[in-house]
Amino acid sequence: MFFMRHGQSVFNVVHDRTGRDPQTPDAELSALGMTQARKAAMQLEGRRITAIISSPFTRALQTASFVAEVLRLPIEIDPLVSERGVHSCDIGSPASVLRARFPALAFSALGGGQWWPPQNESARTLQERVHAFMTKMSFEDRAATTLVVSHWYFINAATGACPDNAEVVEVRV
Template sequence: MIILRHCESEFNRLYTATGRDPGLSDPPLSPQGRVHAQRLVQDLAGAGITRILASPFTRALETATPIARALNITPEITPLVRERHIYSCDEGSTASTLCENWPHLNFDALDDIWWSPPPESDAVMQDRVQRFRQFMAQQPDAGTTLVVSHWWFLLGLCGDSLENGDWQHLHL
């Protein structure tokens, strides 16, 4: 599979500038993040992606959208790959709001409040990582699947600290 950390969000931009949590729940991509997401289309064009799994957070959906559009793939909403709830940005938008904002995506499997209660312990997050590993091990198209996720989750999955918009191939 290919794992991709979402591009820079407004939270990332403000947190980098101030070193403080700016108090933004489910922030969108920053202008720089939007440009980066568009560049990823070319970067990933030859990767053979046939499926996209995306976290329900807006920043992950906005990162996945240009790639999905270019490949004519509808992203599958996958709450297992959501971020660990530590900061304000780790509170999501309700499933009903996501349905309104992203009418072409299927959020039916989400509870209205789908994100983890804060603070999510490392053990709880690692359990999600293991459940996702087990899920992907059963997928015949795992090698051609793009997973759009977040720093803590991807660190648990691959052991590497990915910067915004970084991606890598991961063999389970």
Template sequence: MTLLIRHAESAWNEHFGWSRIDVGLPDPPLTAAGIEQARRAVERLRHEGVRRLIASPYRRTLQTALIIAEALDLPITVDPLVRERCAFSCDLGSPPAELARLWPQLDFSGLDEVWWGGVIESWESLGARCAAFRAKMRLLPDRHEVAVVSHWGFIRGLTGAELHNTDFIRLDLAEAASLT
């Protein structure tokens, strides 16, 4: 089974968690606490048989994935299909050129200039994206050795589960997507 990992705490999560107010922070980085969460996640993932990571192109997921990848010596593939459901300011991403400047070791060539969508994504659209992800993963011969660093909304769309930062869940690719 594929593992789904929610990214570590971002600056947006830190503020929204206590205020429940969107502070208008696009594509936020991890906090110091988030960096520590990602480091601790490495030990929980060490014996899960992960051989490769797929990461959403947001800064928070890339930072989380890079911490895990460095510790476990894993390659990372960036895939906008596993991005967050665009609904808050934190869901506005960064252009590929900016991401490539920050992380030249990663390949952002498959990203559109605005890869995150421009409006609030409908639940129907998220459901279609989740179905496309399931279909894509079923075709991968190494799907049982892949961990995906993604987001609360995308993981909820795939599994119905609401994960905390750096929690992970196994995805049964045969099950239908659940948005409830």
């Protein structure tokens, strides 16, 4: 299974420079983040990836969209692979807003209410989400060839890695 962290977001730009939360819910990719996502997508070409699962946060969907275009694969959305609720950027957009931003994607997995984790989500709750996702994937034949576009905390909890923006981590399943 492949895990890819989203490209640099506008939240990352400010937070990395100042250490402060810029209060940007559901942050989009920065210009650099778009470049990172495009470059990573090109590097994934030729790898045996048969499915893309993405977090519903905008920065992850934007990153996944670059990959989907290069690999010519659809994007499945799964809120289990969302970021840990810690900062303002971890407050998601309602499914209706996401449908307008990404009309080609299906958001039925989000239901009608709040799909993103609560703020101050505990490490235990995050680990439970990771476990639920990995258990679900263990029953799928495609698990080894799936790319999961997600976030630092989720990828770290799933793999132990500390991925940079747009970095891909491969794990055996």
